[in-house]
Amino acid sequence: MPQGIIAGQELPPADDARRAALLQSVPETDDTTPLAAQLAEDARRRIRLQGAKFDKPAETRIFTIANQKGGVGKTTTTVNIAGALANGGLTVLVIDNDPQGNASTALGVDHHAGVPSTYDVVIEGTPVADVVQECAAIPGLLVVPATIDLSGAEIELVSKVARENRLRNAVESYLSWRAHEGLERIDYVLIDCPPSLGLLTINAFVAAREVMIPIQCEYYALEGLSQLLNNIELIRGHLNPDLHVSTILLTMFDKRTNLAREVADEVREHFPVETLEATIPRSVRISEAPSYGQTVLTYDPGSSGALAYMEAAQEVAERAPRTNHHTNAASAEEDNR
Known part of the structure; x- marks a missing residue:
């Protein structure tokens, strides 16, 4: 070999x-x-x-990455899946909706106090186009950063009109603006959430159509998951009927341990369709990468962690309805006639 x-x-x-x-x-x-x-x-x-190059979805797919349990790899999953999709030739937007701003750190974008951020979009109504930054390390990856200002947004949102819809309206306006300007269509929007069900997370659920849930392969992995699913059903019933759990990703998986295998089997038994075949291993490289302002894909592209996230992103892309280039070309030719 x-x-x-x-x-x-x-x-x-x-x-x-x-x-x-x-x-x-x-x-x-x-x-x-x-x-x-x-x-x-x-x-x-x-x-x-x-x-590997991934096929473009038929329309923009909008994911919220959520789990009410902390420390399961939500932010790590967001930035690495986004980076992997962009490496596969797609145009990806990451919205950092967590006041900690860890996704912004991992993607190497400026997010100190005073930088235009998610706060300005959600609270002040600033257009996403005025806030978005490009990730220098990964072409095709755009970021709406989070700053410390976002920590007060939960309180400020309470008095806002249409407080649950502000992020959705901003995202829809941005996608329409890009189409009007003739810019490359955004293929994927990934929204990173804080580990709580406040108004910021509700805004993310209302803005998205799909939910991706990272689940840690350890004891208590499914703790709180039923409550999360109940909350998603409430959002579906009252605010966003299109929302559904489309993807579950097993993280921190160590196949050498019986516990990890048992948790994985239990998750697959309960969610056989939603759970990806790819699993994310427990990896020092994945943990180290954010401290260098990078995803694991740029920090150590040959590592097990980077390969696992590329494999997971490929699986996510393969599940999407694809753009039929031949049909579109034929339709355009017919219109020209």
């Missing part, structure tokens, strides 16, 4: 036949040699994902 595959070096562009041959060259392993098994699995992922 070529050493570059294991070491995380770039592979040259490969056609399907070459890719298949490389995959066959990776030796089979089993759980009796966990390190060799992990290296082989990473090698297969690297071959499959090298240079």
